[in-house]
Amino acid sequence: MVYKKRYDGRDFNETRPIEAKAGVIEKADGSAYFRIGGTVAYAAVYGPRQLHPSHLQDPRTGILRCKYNMLPFSGRGERIRPAPNRRSKEISMITEKALIPLLNLEDYPNAVVDVFIELPETNAGSRCAGICAASIALADAGLIMKDMVAAVALGKVDDKIVVDLDYNEEAYEDGDVADIPIAMIPSTGEITLLQMDGKITKNEFREVLKTSKKTIQKIVDIQREALLERYKVKK
Amino acid sequence: MTKEEKKESSELLAENKSIVVPGQVIAKGMNYLPTEGTYRKEKDIIASRMGILNINGKIIKTIPLKGRYMPKKNDLIIGKVRDIAMAGWSIDISNCAYRGFIRLEDGSSSYIERGEDLKRYFDIGEYLATKVTNVSGQNLIDLTMKGPNLKKLKAGRIIKINPHKVPRIIGKKGSMISLIKRKTNCEILIGQNGIVWVYSKDSKYNEVIAIESIKKVAEESNSGGLTEKIEKFLDKNIKK
Incomplete structure (x- = not known):
């Protein structure tokens, strides 16, 4: 069997509908909401603030600390246990590594910028949604950053290169599936996150990279629009 | 490239006083100077934080809308x-x-x-x-x-506001704050870190009104004619 038409009917290089909002959490220094299809992420940024426990302090630079968390009711089927697990720890770490190239925290020695990402609803691509939300929230917090960062999962389902896989496609059983989350800083083309799950050939991977650039530019435009929207309404 | 050609090739891509976001290209060409909240990449000047764009002659900077207080000498x-x-x-x-x-x-x-x-x-x-x-x-x-x-x-009330709104609350040459002080007869101190202290010797009610008006200024800091609005608000609420 060949994968001719996507389960939800969109084009192969089309993402699910995206919605972004900045400043959704009042008490946070910066916050954002990011929805891509059935995946929803909230990000809250606090800081730069004093870092505890103090043994983590770095006198040369401020640090970034991310926490990725899926809410108990966010999955499909069984309740997700609220404790940190191997998967959420890994994603927290890769989120931090995806965001840190944007920031310059050298002006804040011994301090920390905390990023909390909560996912009330997930349908694949949650780490990418988390990074997108965090990027908006960091800008909303007024931090110095060289650009925005956006992330999206691309991959292969059967013989087709697809953008933004959903759960059904990840679980496709009649052929090879590759799932490649990519985060990129569009102005420099720096890739800050690249993971892969599945099987793909070299040439197909090249095509994935090529397609990712366009998609990421589109998402960054949506992110910027969300930030501007926050101040438009008030005027 | 001659000097004149250089001049022509410089152009602004964003309006003065508009809001810019990180990564946005503000100007092209070597005729402008990037300062606070902006940086140069090759020939472009790019915003490095979200804020209000301020172009003063050749100097480009962004004024942040939000963020934590960073201490400066004499604050x-x-x-x-x-x-x-x-x-x-x-x-x-x-x-x-x-x-x-x-x-x-x-x-x-x-x-x-x-x-x-x-x-x-x-x-x-x-x-x-x-x-x-x-x-x-x-x-x-x-x-x-x-x-x-x-x-x-020793006495009075403490409130917390966005530290970037402090200049607006003080007003031009202290116009806003002296208006509130005069009308409510309160003692007011504004810390640059966004902490405001309000104290009235004889009327707790006036303290509350002073705080309300300060919060109003912070909230509506983007709108024009704020001094008149606040004056009206104070006249309406202060008991004589």
Whole structure:
């Protein structure tokens, strides 16, 4: 069997509908909401603030600390246990590594910028949604950053290169599936996150990279629009 | 390339006073100078934080809308005594990642003897209006209590606002704050870190009205004709 038409009917290089909002959490220094299809992420940024426990302090630079968390009711089927697990720890770490190239925290020695990402609803691509939300929230917090960062999962389902896989496609059983989350800083083309799950050939991977650039530019435009929207309404 | 050609190739891509976001290209060409909140990449000038764009001749900067307070020399700030050390007081500056410190000799104009009980001067939990005398490279903050307006805040109310709205609340040459002070007959001190102290000798009601109007200024800081609006608000609410 060949994968001719996507389960939800969109084009192969089309993402699910995206919605972004900045400043959704009042008490946070910066916050954002990011929805891509059935995946929803909230990000809250606090800081730069004093870092505890103090043994983590770095006198040369401020640090970034991310926490990725899926809410108990966010999955499909069984309740997700609220404790940190191997998967959420890994994603927290890769989120931090995806965001840190944007920031310059050298002006804040011994301090920390905390990023909390909560996912009330997930349908694949949650780490990418988390990074997108965090990027908006960091800008909303007024931090110095060289650009925005956006992330999206691309991959292969059967013989087709697809953008933004959903759960059904990840679980496709009649052929090879590759799932490649990519985060990129569009102005420099720096890739800050690249993971892969599945099987793909070299040439197909090249095509994935090529397609990712366009998609990421589109998402960054949506992110910027969300930030501007926050101040438009008030005027 | 000749000089004239260079001049022609410079162009602005964003309007003055508009809001810019990180990564947005503000200007092309070498004719403009990037300063605070902007950087140059090859020939482009790019915003490096979200804020209001400010173009002054050739100089481009962004003024942040949000964010934590970073201490600067000579700022008046309002802080809380967090701890008492051997040789001074450790001060909690809210809205800021770092703590301040008042040394013994900066704490009082009278001589403080070694080993004296420092609680007699400032006790833990008390609010102080103090001034920044020095900020080190590691962001250690030296504070002093010597100077006009610097004192222990014994009564009154404390509120927290966005530190970037402080200039708006003070107004041009203090116009806004002196209006509120005059109408409500309150004593008001505004810390650059976004802490405001309001105290009225005889009317607690006026304290509340003063706080309401300060919050109103902070909320509506983007709109025009704010002074008149606040004046109306005060006239309406103050009992005579």
